[in-house]
Amino acid sequence: MRRRDDRAVRPVNAETLRERAREFLSKNDPSGMDRLDFLRARFDAGLAWVHFPEGLGGFGAARELQTVVEAELEAAGAPDNDPRRIGIGLGMAAPTILAFGTDEQKQRLLRPLWTGEEVWCQLFSEPGAGSDLAAAGTRAVREGDGWRVTGQKVWTSSAHTARWGILLARTDPDLPKHAGLSYFVLDMTDPGVEVRPLRQITGEAEFNEVFMTQAWVPDSNRLGEVGEGWRVAQTTLMNERIAIGGRPTPREGGMVGAVAGTWRANPDRRTPELHDRLVDLWVRAEALRLAGIRLRQQLAVGSPGPEGSAMKLTFARLAQELSGFEVELLAEDGLRYDDWTLRRPDLVDFNGREAGYRYLRAKGNSIEGGTSEVLRNIIAERVLGLPAEPRVDTKVPWKDLPR
Incomplete structure (x- = not known):
């Protein structure tokens, strides 16, 4: 034997x-x-x-x-594997594939995702369905052994470099908005997919808008059952908020490290009032870092929950306060931002840029990965147990909703 x-x-x-x-x-x-x-x-x-x-x-x-x-x-x-460059694949696509993918999908997709051979993007938000993602109108119509997809997505990071996109599309407009969605893996090289840059306030085109015109998706690229898209998307969204707000960082890493470096490099600009404010921001950044460690420990024994929304909300607010403090510290020098070249970066680097860039780019932190307003609702209802906001459209067929 x-x-x-x-x-x-x-x-x-x-x-x-x-x-x-x-x-x-x-x-x-x-x-x-x-x-x-x-x-x-x-x-x-x-x-x-x-x-x-x-x-x-x-x-x-x-x-x-x-x-x-x-x-x-x-x-x-x-x-x-250059995790920042492939963060959407690692933090959002992979946990969703693991939870809802078939054995064949897991074997085919996870290895090149992790090695960075295939970059992923997220095709969720639309011009008329951002904060209210369940109202998404991109249509997927059954055709033979697959689906024809037509619609528009927006604010899509990495679409210009992506091989695959995780796609939320409407497969049944006669059902209420949450019930008529399905979740797909879209081949971004399909001839029916067009990616256009979205120029931001920084001058860069880090985000994109994506147009799909009769793009082909084989049914073998569907994650979860038909009509189960909203449930599958919740797994993606919960992991996304942890990926953005709860990623591991060393002490004085990220935005607070860049701002502390500016403080140390400019002793002539320091005042007692600014010193007290920086200490307060530093302590809050450290508390957020430690809370992130605890959240990841909880995640190790279960699936991510609404707590990730609190992490992401706090991260966004703190990044904006820190970058605003840095501009105030530098006074007129903080207003200088000379690089308006239309670039399409693979990733966001807060540390390698000037204070003006950090200030402008941080404004997007309260939108990407779920707006701060939506996250506050999630925290209120799912963490604090407060009464839900009145919602009158959850049982109405999607096709009958005003748009």
Whole structure:
């Protein structure tokens, strides 16, 4: 009788993961391997995201044990998968595929998503359905073994570089708005898909609008059942808010680090009043960082809930207050912003830019990933248990709603 691998029956804890990471590195020297080959091998070894199931980049371990693997790989000088560039895929698409995808979809989509070979975007918001996402009107009409999709999406990050898009579309306009939606994976290279840049206040076109004209989606690219799109989308949205507001950062990382650097570099501009305000902002940023750690610990033992909305809401407000403080500190120098070139960046970098850019770009934080107004409603109703706002359109067929 063939003996089972002793490791297969051992519990996956920090020590076993550390051993597996070291064993992997002994066979895959990052200094002598092609970057993409290394990332593919890491996924296949189960060291990509340890909380995912075996065969899908993980070991079914606790989420927080990922830090053990990252520490070993970082010490060995191993390349990462550039997570900021593929944040939508990692933070939003992957958890949704894991929760609702078929085995074939998981096997086909998750590996190139994690390695960064295929960039993802999110096709949710529309010109007439942003805060009220359930009112989305992009139509998906059944045709043979697939669907023809026609409509417009807006504020789509990474659409200009994306291979795939997670798409919410209306498959039955005769049902109420929440019930007539379905969720698809759209091939962004389909000839029926057109991506146009949206120039922002910063001068960049980080976002896009996407037009779909009879774009083809095979039914095998549907996530969840027909009409189950709103339920599937909730998984995406809950993970999105954690991905934006609860991502791990070191102490004095992110916006507060950039502003603290400006403070240290300009001793002549300091006043006692500004000092007290910066200390208050720094303490709030640290409290938010620690709350993010706690939220991720809770996430390790369950699915994300409405608490992520509070993280994202606080993140947006604090980023805007910090960037406003920095402009005030620099006075007239804070108003200078010279780079109005129409660029289409792959990611947002608050640290590598001037104060004027940070101030302008932070305005979008209260819109992207759910507007602050909607997040306050979610917190009030689902966290605090306050009475829900009156809603008169939830039982009316979507086609009968005024638009």
